[in-house]
Amino acid sequence: xxxxxxxxxAELTGSALYCHICGRKQEKERTKRKRGNGQGTVYVLxxxxxxxxxxLGYDVDENNKKHRKTLxxxxxxxxxxxxxxxxxxxxxxxxxxxxxxxxxTWEPTHTASKSTMNCYSAAMNWYQPIWYTDVKDIDIxxxxxxxxxxxxxxxxxxxxxxxxxxxxxxxxxxxxxPEKLNLAEYIIxxxxxxNHKSGFTDKExxxxxxxxNKVPYAEWIYSLCxxxxxxxxxxxxxxxxxxxxxxxFVGGKKTEAGTNRTVTVSxxxxxxxxxxxxxxxxxxxxxxxxGEKMGIKEFRExxxxxxxxxxxxxxxxxxxxxxxxxxxxxxxxxxxxTMMKRVSGGDKDKLELIGHTSAEMxxxxxxxxxxxxxxxxxAL
Numbered sequence: 001x002x003x004x005x006x007x008x009x010a011e012l013t014g015s016a017l018y019c020h021i022c023g024r025k026q027e028k029e030r031t032k033r034k035r036g037n038g039q040g041t042v043y044v045l046x047x048x049x050x051x052x053x054x055x056l057g058y059d060v061d062e063n064n065k066k067h068r069k070t071l072x073x074x075x076x077x078x079x080x081x082x083x084x085x086x087x088x089x090x091x092x093x094x095x096x097x098x099x100x101x102x103x104x105t106w107e108p109t110h111t112a113s114k115s116t117m118n119c120y121s122a123a124m125n126w127y128q129p130i131w132y133t134d135v136k137d138i139d140i141x142x143x144x145x146x147x148x149x150x151x152x153x154x155x156x157x158x159x160x161x162x163x164x165x166x167x168x169x170x171x172x173x174x175x176x177x178p179e180k181l182n183l184a185e186y187i188i189x190x191x192x193x194x195n196h197k198s199g200f201t202d203k204e205x206x207x208x209x210x211x212x213n214k215v216p217y218a219e220w221i222y223s224l225c226x227x228x229x230x231x232x233x234x235x236x237x238x239x240x241x242x243x244x245x246x247x248x249f250v251g252g253k254k255t256e257a258g259t260n261r262t263v264t265v266s267x268x269x270x271x272x273x274x275x276x277x278x279x280x281x282x283x284x285x286x287x288x289x290x291g292e293k294m295g296i297k298e299f300r301e302x303x304x305x306x307x308x309x310x311x312x313x314x315x316x317x318x319x320x321x322x323x324x325x326x327x328x329x330x331x332x333x334x335x336x337x338t339m340m341k342r343v344s345g346g347d348k349d350k351l352e353l354i355g356h357t358s359a360e361m362x363x364x365x366x367x368x369x370x371x372x373x374x375x376x377x378x379a380l
Contacts, residue, residue, distance in 0.1 A: 001026075040086035042079050049074050052082040095175045099138060100124075100131035103163075106170045120166075123159035126150040129230050135167075135176050137297040140183045141328040145230075147187055154189065161187040186324070198326050199334035200225060204312050212272075215309045217302045219272050220286055221332060226266040226380060228336035228353055231329035232296050240282035242273070246370050263353055264370065266377040296329075303329050336380075343379035353377070 003010045008022040018025055040054030051074035076082040097105070103124055110117070127146045130138055143164055147157050165184035172180050200208070205225060211218040224234050233251055241250045248264040265273050276285050284293045307314050307327060317324045340353070353373060 040083075042076075042082040042086070044079075045074070050076040050079060050082050052076065052086050054086055096134050096136070097171075097176055098132050099127060099135055099167075102135055102167050102171055102176060106167055109170070110166065119159050120163045122152075123156055123163050126152075126156070126160055127164075129232060133232060133296060135171060136178065137295055138183075139297075139300070140186050140324050141300075141330065142296075143183060143187050144324075145328070145330040147189065157189045161189055198328075199331050199338050200312075200327065205335065207310055207312060209268075211306075211310045215306050217299075217306045218310065220299075221303060221306060221329075223269045223272050223286070224329065224332035225335045225339075226269045226377070227263055228333055228340075229263065230333060231299065234329075235284065235286060235294055235296060235299060237285045238282060239277045239280040239285050242277050242285065244277070247273075248370065248373070261353070262370070262373060264373045264377045266380045268380065300329055339380050340376060343376055345376040345379075349373050349376055 001012045001014050001016070003012055003019040003022060003024060004026055005019060005022050005024040008019055008024065010019055010021040012019060012026065016026060040052055043051045043053070045051055051072060053070055053072040056069045056071050073082075073085060076085065107117070107120075112120075126149070127143075129146055129149075130142050133142070147160050150157050150160060161184055164187060165182060168177060168182040168184050171177050172182065205222070208218055208222045208225070212222060213219070224231070227234065227249070229237070229251060237249055237251045242248070243250070246264070247270065248262055250262055273285070283291060286294070288294050304314065304325060312327070314325050314327045316326075336353075353376060
């Protein structure tokens, strides 16, 4: 065996740890293995916790300063486990954009007359309930539900379908819609009674009630039926905006008539709300187990599974690679509206509770009285 020092090359015995001529240690130094760009890094923190980090890309802010976007996870048992997680994690950050931001990005690229663009802008206003929803989380039910609530006539609904189609055609080749399916083709323009509106029957509402504490998310669905919020508004209800004295929520997204509307809580769901806000000062009322806000896409999955587990029939129509259900989270809002028809109360107060756009002028000139709202929700 020769010394690993090529300049020395002295003959050594097989058991020699050091060269007797140059003194060089005979164990070859291991070179540090360098991982390629984008493959991530594994760290062992001072407290022994193993953490994996991968850079997904960079964003540039308004001051032209770059901000690195990373994906990380810690708590692995071994480095091998951490490297395995890195290998399975995304190679690059997914493109994320809200429906409204996509429209604002598309608008300057489209060539049309000023009157046509004004029509598109007016139609876009009716999509306000999903303005701030990531476009990947929007499904055909969300689009159709926005069209359902448009009461400006069939031409406006046609413009809504047109503008949605243009946004999909713009967004698909740019990677904003991984499924590459133009859902606008399946929007129902009919409006009124021709649309696919479906609420829960009284029997189905009772079935939901009986499954509270038995089927996960049954209490969420039951609560949504008695609150009347749009599903996206429901998931954004914050404990800080719950009036414990008046037992009422102030919530609603930025729609013309739905912003910060007051909804008193029905006695039928009061125990559920009391339990959810008991130890919470702020943060989403209806949230994940870790306290974080739940996205509409995730809630929708829980909603459909819960109905199936409760034995509630929910026929499905195939729309490309997606499914369109007869009963959707928005059906709870239709159920709330149907129940309100059965109880006495002023139209102004009913419109305040449901936050419909046709109440806009009434809400500008009339005050809301808690006791009037309470009479309606107490009677549901």
